[in-house]
Amino acid sequence: MPELPDVENYRRYLEKHALRQKIAHVAVHDTRSLRHMSRQKLSRALAHHTFTTTRRHGKHLFARLDNDGGWLAMHFGMTGRLAYFDAADKEPENDRVRFDFENGRHLGYVDARLLGRIELADDIDAFIAHRDLGPDALSDDLDSETFDGLLAERKGGLKAALMDQSLVAGLGNLYVDEILFQTKLHPLAHVQDLSAAERRRIYKAMREILRTAIKSGAGSEGLYKRLPKSYLIPRREAGAKCPRCGGKVEHITAAGRSTYFCPDCQKR
DNA sequence: CGGGCCTCCTGGTAGC
DNA sequence: TGCTACCAGGAGGCCC
Numbered sequence: 001m002p003e004l005p006d007v008e009n010y011r012r013y014l015e016k017h018a019l020r021q022k023i024a025h026v027a028v029h030d031t032r033s034l035r036h037m038s039r040q041k042l043s044r045a046l047a048h049h050t051f052t053t054t055r056r057h058g059k060h061l062f063a064r065l066d067n068d069g070g071w072l073a074m075h076f077g078m079t080g081r082l083a084y085f086d087a088a089d090k091e092p093e094n095d096r097v098r099f100d101f102e103n104g105r106h107l108g109y110v111d112a113r114l115l116g117r118i119e120l121a122d123d124i125d126a127f128i129a130h131r132d133l134g135p136d137a138l139s140d141d142l143d144s145e146t147f148d149g150l151l152a153e154r155k156g157g158l159k160a161a162l163m164d165q166s167l168v169a170g171l172g173n174l175y176v177d178e179i180l181f182q183t184k185l186h187p188l189a190h191v192q193d194l195s196a197a198e199r200r201r202i203y204k205a206m207r208e209i210l211r212t213a214i215k216s217g218a219g220s221e222g223l224y225k226r227l228p229k230s231y232l233i234p235r236r237e238a239g240a241k242c243p244r245c246g247g248k249v250e251h252i253t254a255a256g257r258s259t260y261f262c263p264d265c266q267k268r
Numbered sequence: 269c270g271g272g273c274c275t276c277c278t279g280g281t282a283g284c
Numbered sequence: 285t286g287c288t289a290c291c292a293g294g295a296g297g298c299c300c
Contacts, residue, residue, distance in 0.1 A: 001293070032277085059294080078293040079278085094278090113277045115294060156270050165295080173293065256272065258292070 002076035002116075003059060004137055004170030004210055005218030010074075010082050011056045013219075014063060014107070017084040020050050021101040033096035033109065035117040045069050045120055046099070057128055057136050058169025062121065070122040077115025081219065083108040128169075137170035138210050147203045151191060158189045160255035162202075171206070173257045174233055175213065179205045180261060181232040181244075186268045187254040187261050236260045 002010070023046045028039035051063040051072070062071040074080075083092045086105050091098065095108040097118055109118060121127040134150070135142045150168065154161045161167055162176045171179070180187055182205040185198065194202075209231075216226040224234035230243050237260070238251040247264035 003294090075294085077277090077295085111277095112279065113293085115277060117295095160271080163294090257294095 001078050001172070001174070002080055002219065003172035003175050004056075005175070005213035006081075007056055007059050007061050007076060007170075007219070008138075008214050009217065009219040010076070011054050011061050013082055013084070014051070014061070015054050017105075018051055018063075018099070018101070018107045019054075020052065021103055021105070022050050023047060023099055024102045025100040027098040027100065028096070029098065030096045030114065032114050033111060033116065033118055035119040037119055042097075042118070042120070046072070055124060057124065058133055058165055059172070060127075060131075060133075060169075062124055062127075070120055071124060071127075073119050073121045073127060074109065075116050075118075077111060077113065077117070079113040080109065080111040080116035083110050132166045133169040134165065134167045135169065137168045137206060142168070144200055144203045147206075148196065148199045151194070151199050151202070152196075154191045156191060157255050158185060158191050158194070159187050159257070159259065161191050162206075163255055163257070168206075170210070173259075174236070175206075175209060177236075177260055178209050178231060178233050180266060182209060182230075184265050184267075186266045187252065187259045188268065232260065232262070 026043045026046050028034065028042060031039055034042060045065065049069065050066045052066045053064045055062040059075060061074045064071050084105065084107050085091065088106065092108055092110050094112040095110050097109040099107040151161065154167065159176055159180065162171050162179065163173065179202060183198065183201045212228065217223055227233055232243065235241065235243060235249050238249060240249040242249055242262035242265060245262065245264050247262055249260050250263050252259050
Protein backbone atom coordinates (compact mmCIF):
# COMPACT_ATOMS: atom_id res chain seq x y z
CA MET A 1 0.00 0.00 0.00
CA PRO A 2 2.67 2.53 0.75
CA GLU A 3 3.60 3.40 -2.81
CA LEU A 4 5.37 6.53 -3.98
CA PRO A 5 2.64 9.05 -3.00
CA ASP A 6 2.24 7.60 0.48
CA VAL A 7 5.98 7.55 1.10
CA GLU A 8 6.31 11.12 -0.20
CA ASN A 9 3.78 12.22 2.39
CA TYR A 10 5.59 10.22 5.09
CA ARG A 11 8.73 12.11 4.05
CA ARG A 12 6.97 15.44 4.50
CA TYR A 13 5.57 14.25 7.80
CA LEU A 14 9.02 13.37 9.06
CA GLU A 15 10.36 16.74 7.86
CA LYS A 16 7.57 18.54 9.63
CA HIS A 17 7.81 16.80 12.97
CA ALA A 18 11.12 15.12 13.55
CA LEU A 19 13.86 17.15 11.88
CA ARG A 20 16.74 18.57 13.96
CA GLN A 21 15.50 17.05 17.17
CA LYS A 22 18.08 15.25 19.18
CA ILE A 23 17.39 11.54 19.47
CA ALA A 24 17.74 10.37 23.05
CA HIS A 25 17.07 6.70 22.53
CA VAL A 26 15.81 4.15 20.02
CA ALA A 27 13.46 1.40 21.17
CA VAL A 28 13.37 -1.59 18.84
CA HIS A 29 10.28 -3.62 19.74
CA ASP A 30 10.75 -6.12 16.95
CA THR A 31 14.10 -6.78 15.31
CA ARG A 32 12.33 -8.28 12.29
CA SER A 33 11.81 -4.69 11.16
CA LEU A 34 15.58 -4.27 10.91
CA ARG A 35 17.55 -5.44 7.92
CA HIS A 36 21.09 -6.73 8.39
CA MET A 37 21.30 -4.92 11.69
CA SER A 38 21.07 -5.49 15.42
CA ARG A 39 19.14 -3.17 17.70
CA GLN A 40 22.46 -2.18 19.25
CA LYS A 41 23.85 -1.08 15.92
CA LEU A 42 20.82 1.06 15.16
CA SER A 43 20.83 2.59 18.64
CA ARG A 44 24.53 3.42 18.46
CA ALA A 45 24.15 5.06 15.07
CA LEU A 46 21.23 7.26 16.10
CA ALA A 47 21.51 8.06 19.80
CA HIS A 48 22.50 11.68 20.50
CA HIS A 49 22.18 12.62 16.85
CA THR A 50 19.54 14.31 14.72
CA PHE A 51 17.91 13.88 11.33
CA THR A 52 19.04 16.81 9.20
CA THR A 53 17.28 16.28 5.90
CA THR A 54 15.22 13.72 4.02
CA ARG A 55 15.08 12.18 0.60
CA ARG A 56 12.86 9.71 -1.15
CA HIS A 57 13.51 7.35 -4.00
CA GLY A 58 10.57 5.30 -5.16
CA LYS A 59 9.13 3.67 -2.05
CA HIS A 60 12.24 4.25 0.07
CA LEU A 61 12.49 7.10 2.54
CA PHE A 62 15.89 8.31 3.72
CA ALA A 63 16.68 10.50 6.71
CA ARG A 64 20.19 11.88 6.96
CA LEU A 65 22.13 11.75 10.21
CA ASP A 66 24.04 14.82 11.35
CA ASN A 67 27.18 13.00 12.38
CA ASP A 68 27.97 12.12 8.78
CA GLY A 69 26.77 8.71 9.77
CA GLY A 70 24.97 8.28 6.50
CA TRP A 71 21.25 7.77 6.16
CA LEU A 72 18.50 5.90 7.88
CA ALA A 73 16.67 4.06 5.10
CA MET A 74 13.06 3.01 5.56
CA HIS A 75 10.84 0.85 3.43
CA PHE A 76 7.24 0.41 4.46
CA GLY A 77 6.24 -2.90 2.94
CA MET A 78 2.52 -2.95 2.66
CA THR A 79 1.32 -1.74 6.06
CA GLY A 80 4.11 0.54 7.23
CA ARG A 81 3.65 4.16 8.30
CA LEU A 82 5.08 6.81 10.59
CA ALA A 83 3.39 8.15 13.70
CA TYR A 84 4.57 11.13 15.71
CA PHE A 85 3.18 11.24 19.23
CA ASP A 86 3.85 13.19 22.38
CA ALA A 87 3.47 10.71 25.20
CA ALA A 88 4.61 7.15 25.65
CA ASP A 89 1.08 6.03 26.53
CA LYS A 90 -0.08 7.15 23.09
CA GLU A 91 2.17 4.71 21.32
CA PRO A 92 0.21 3.17 18.48
CA GLU A 93 -0.34 -0.54 18.09
CA ASN A 94 2.27 -2.43 16.10
CA ASP A 95 4.93 0.20 16.71
CA ARG A 96 8.03 -1.78 15.79
CA VAL A 97 10.74 0.85 16.18
CA ARG A 98 10.34 3.99 18.26
CA PHE A 99 12.62 7.01 18.05
CA ASP A 100 12.55 8.92 21.34
CA PHE A 101 13.57 12.55 21.11
CA GLU A 102 15.05 14.60 23.91
CA ASN A 103 12.02 16.90 23.81
CA GLY A 104 9.91 14.03 25.08
CA ARG A 105 8.19 13.28 21.80
CA HIS A 106 8.38 10.13 19.74
CA LEU A 107 8.40 9.00 16.15
CA GLY A 108 7.07 5.51 15.62
CA TYR A 109 7.76 3.21 12.70
CA VAL A 110 4.49 1.29 12.70
CA ASP A 111 4.12 -1.85 10.61
CA ALA A 112 1.38 -4.35 11.39
CA ARG A 113 2.44 -7.05 8.93
CA LEU A 114 6.17 -6.67 9.31
CA LEU A 115 6.95 -6.59 5.61
CA GLY A 116 8.82 -3.29 5.79
CA ARG A 117 12.48 -2.86 6.76
CA ILE A 118 14.73 -0.25 8.31
CA GLU A 119 18.44 -0.16 7.57
CA LEU A 120 21.43 2.16 7.41
CA ALA A 121 22.97 3.39 4.17
CA ASP A 122 26.25 5.24 3.70
CA ASP A 123 25.35 6.57 0.30
CA ILE A 124 21.98 6.80 -1.42
CA ASP A 125 23.27 6.35 -4.96
CA ALA A 126 25.12 3.21 -3.94
CA PHE A 127 22.00 1.99 -2.14
CA ILE A 128 19.88 2.54 -5.25
CA ALA A 129 22.42 0.77 -7.44
CA HIS A 130 22.78 -2.11 -5.03
CA ARG A 131 19.01 -2.55 -4.91
CA ASP A 132 18.80 -2.25 -8.67
CA LEU A 133 16.20 0.48 -8.45
CA GLY A 134 15.22 2.37 -11.57
CA PRO A 135 14.70 6.12 -11.67
CA ASP A 136 12.15 7.55 -9.30
CA ALA A 137 8.80 7.76 -11.07
CA LEU A 138 8.49 11.47 -10.23
CA SER A 139 12.11 12.41 -10.70
CA ASP A 140 12.89 15.53 -12.76
CA ASP A 141 15.43 13.43 -14.61
CA LEU A 142 12.79 11.04 -15.83
CA ASP A 143 11.37 12.80 -18.86
CA SER A 144 8.98 11.34 -21.38
CA GLU A 145 11.77 10.32 -23.78
CA THR A 146 13.73 8.49 -21.10
CA PHE A 147 10.63 6.67 -19.92
CA ASP A 148 9.74 5.79 -23.49
CA GLY A 149 13.21 4.31 -23.97
CA LEU A 150 12.97 2.20 -20.82
CA LEU A 151 9.57 0.84 -21.74
CA ALA A 152 10.40 0.32 -25.42
CA GLU A 153 13.20 -2.12 -24.59
CA ARG A 154 10.99 -4.23 -22.32
CA LYS A 155 8.93 -7.28 -23.15
CA GLY A 156 6.17 -9.09 -21.34
CA GLY A 157 3.22 -7.95 -19.31
CA LEU A 158 2.65 -4.22 -19.01
CA LYS A 159 1.45 -4.46 -15.44
CA ALA A 160 4.52 -6.46 -14.40
CA ALA A 161 6.78 -3.93 -16.11
CA LEU A 162 5.23 -0.95 -14.35
CA MET A 163 5.38 -2.74 -11.00
CA ASP A 164 9.02 -3.65 -11.53
CA GLN A 165 11.05 -1.33 -9.31
CA SER A 166 14.11 -1.81 -11.50
CA LEU A 167 12.34 -0.20 -14.44
CA VAL A 168 10.84 2.73 -12.55
CA ALA A 169 10.78 3.02 -8.77
CA GLY A 170 7.66 3.92 -6.86
CA LEU A 171 4.67 2.29 -8.51
CA GLY A 172 2.74 -0.49 -6.80
CA ASN A 173 -0.41 -2.42 -7.40
CA LEU A 174 -2.96 0.34 -6.81
CA TYR A 175 -1.34 3.11 -8.83
CA VAL A 176 -0.48 0.79 -11.71
CA ASP A 177 -4.15 -0.16 -11.94
CA GLU A 178 -5.02 3.53 -11.90
CA ILE A 179 -2.55 4.29 -14.70
CA LEU A 180 -3.99 1.47 -16.80
CA PHE A 181 -7.51 2.70 -16.16
CA GLN A 182 -6.74 6.32 -17.05
CA THR A 183 -4.92 5.30 -20.22
CA LYS A 184 -7.63 2.76 -21.13
CA LEU A 185 -5.14 -0.06 -21.41
CA HIS A 186 -6.00 -3.63 -20.49
CA PRO A 187 -4.15 -5.06 -17.46
CA LEU A 188 -3.06 -8.06 -19.53
CA ALA A 189 -1.63 -5.92 -22.33
CA HIS A 190 1.95 -6.57 -23.39
CA VAL A 191 4.60 -3.88 -23.46
CA GLN A 192 5.81 -4.76 -26.93
CA ASP A 193 2.34 -4.14 -28.37
CA LEU A 194 2.27 -0.52 -27.20
CA SER A 195 2.60 2.33 -29.67
CA ALA A 196 4.91 5.24 -28.93
CA ALA A 197 1.83 7.37 -28.38
CA GLU A 198 0.55 4.90 -25.78
CA ARG A 199 3.90 4.91 -23.98
CA ARG A 200 3.75 8.70 -23.83
CA ARG A 201 0.21 8.53 -22.47
CA ILE A 202 1.35 6.15 -19.76
CA TYR A 203 4.10 8.56 -18.77
CA LYS A 204 1.72 11.52 -18.59
CA ALA A 205 -0.87 9.58 -16.63
CA MET A 206 1.76 8.22 -14.23
CA ARG A 207 3.10 11.68 -13.38
CA GLU A 208 -0.35 13.23 -13.11
CA ILE A 209 -1.77 10.45 -10.95
CA LEU A 210 1.18 10.38 -8.55
CA ARG A 211 1.12 14.16 -8.09
CA THR A 212 -2.63 14.15 -7.56
CA ALA A 213 -2.39 11.35 -5.02
CA ILE A 214 0.27 13.23 -3.05
CA LYS A 215 -1.88 16.37 -3.03
CA SER A 216 -4.90 14.33 -2.01
CA GLY A 217 -3.06 13.15 1.07
CA ALA A 218 -1.98 9.61 0.17
CA GLY A 219 -0.76 7.77 3.23
CA SER A 220 -3.39 9.13 5.56
CA GLU A 221 -6.94 8.10 6.41
CA GLY A 222 -9.77 8.92 4.06
CA LEU A 223 -7.72 9.18 0.87
CA TYR A 224 -10.40 7.50 -1.21
CA LYS A 225 -12.84 10.29 -0.46
CA ARG A 226 -10.36 12.96 -1.44
CA LEU A 227 -9.20 11.50 -4.74
CA PRO A 228 -10.85 12.85 -7.89
CA LYS A 229 -14.21 11.30 -8.72
CA SER A 230 -12.75 10.03 -11.98
CA TYR A 231 -10.36 7.65 -10.17
CA LEU A 232 -10.69 3.89 -10.08
CA ILE A 233 -8.77 3.42 -6.81
CA PRO A 234 -11.81 3.99 -4.55
CA ARG A 235 -13.72 1.39 -6.60
CA ARG A 236 -11.49 -1.58 -6.03
CA GLU A 237 -14.34 -4.01 -5.70
CA ALA A 238 -15.79 -6.46 -8.21
CA GLY A 239 -19.10 -5.15 -9.52
CA ALA A 240 -18.40 -1.57 -8.46
CA LYS A 241 -19.47 1.16 -10.86
CA CYS A 242 -16.89 2.38 -13.33
CA PRO A 243 -16.50 6.14 -12.73
CA ARG A 244 -16.14 6.74 -16.46
CA CYS A 245 -18.77 4.64 -18.20
CA GLY A 246 -20.88 3.29 -15.36
CA GLY A 247 -20.03 -0.29 -16.32
CA LYS A 248 -19.02 -2.97 -13.89
CA VAL A 249 -15.53 -3.13 -12.45
CA GLU A 250 -13.99 -6.56 -12.85
CA HIS A 251 -11.45 -8.41 -10.73
CA ILE A 252 -8.70 -10.56 -12.23
CA THR A 253 -5.16 -11.62 -11.39
CA ALA A 254 -2.44 -9.93 -13.42
CA ALA A 255 1.28 -10.17 -12.74
CA GLY A 256 0.31 -12.28 -9.74
CA ARG A 257 -1.59 -9.37 -8.20
CA SER A 258 -5.21 -8.63 -7.50
CA THR A 259 -6.24 -6.37 -10.34
CA TYR A 260 -9.31 -4.21 -10.89
CA PHE A 261 -10.30 -2.71 -14.21
CA CYS A 262 -13.25 -1.76 -16.38
CA PRO A 263 -13.60 -4.22 -19.28
CA ASP A 264 -15.75 -1.72 -21.18
CA CYS A 265 -13.16 1.08 -21.02
CA GLN A 266 -10.03 -1.05 -21.10
CA LYS A 267 -10.21 -3.23 -24.18
CA ARG A 268 -7.45 -5.62 -25.09
C1' DC B 269 14.80 -12.64 -19.91
C1' DG B 270 10.02 -13.58 -18.62
C1' DG B 271 6.47 -15.71 -15.89
C1' DG B 272 4.48 -18.21 -12.27
C1' DC B 273 4.45 -19.52 -7.70
C1' DC B 274 5.94 -19.44 -2.88
C1' DT B 275 7.41 -17.08 1.36
C1' DC B 276 7.52 -13.66 4.68
C1' DC B 277 3.66 -11.53 8.16
C1' DT B 278 -0.83 -10.56 10.64
C1' DG B 279 -5.34 -8.08 10.78
C1' DG B 280 -9.67 -8.23 8.86
C1' DT B 281 -13.42 -10.48 6.98
C1' DA B 282 -16.19 -13.81 4.29
C1' DG B 283 -18.32 -17.94 4.97
C1' DC B 284 -19.92 -21.74 7.47
C1' DT C 285 -21.85 -16.17 18.13
C1' DG C 286 -17.51 -18.24 17.17
C1' DC C 287 -14.51 -20.51 14.50
C1' DT C 288 -11.58 -21.26 10.34
C1' DA C 289 -9.82 -20.22 5.84
C1' DC C 290 -8.27 -17.00 3.02
C1' DC C 291 -6.84 -12.66 1.26
C1' DA C 292 -4.35 -8.34 1.21
C1' DG C 293 0.23 -6.85 -0.94
C1' DG C 294 5.96 -5.35 -1.56
C1' DA C 295 9.80 -7.74 -2.52
C1' DG C 296 12.90 -11.40 -3.01
C1' DG C 297 13.83 -16.19 -4.05
C1' DC C 298 13.25 -20.22 -6.69
C1' DC C 299 12.28 -22.96 -10.67
C1' DC C 300 10.96 -23.73 -15.40
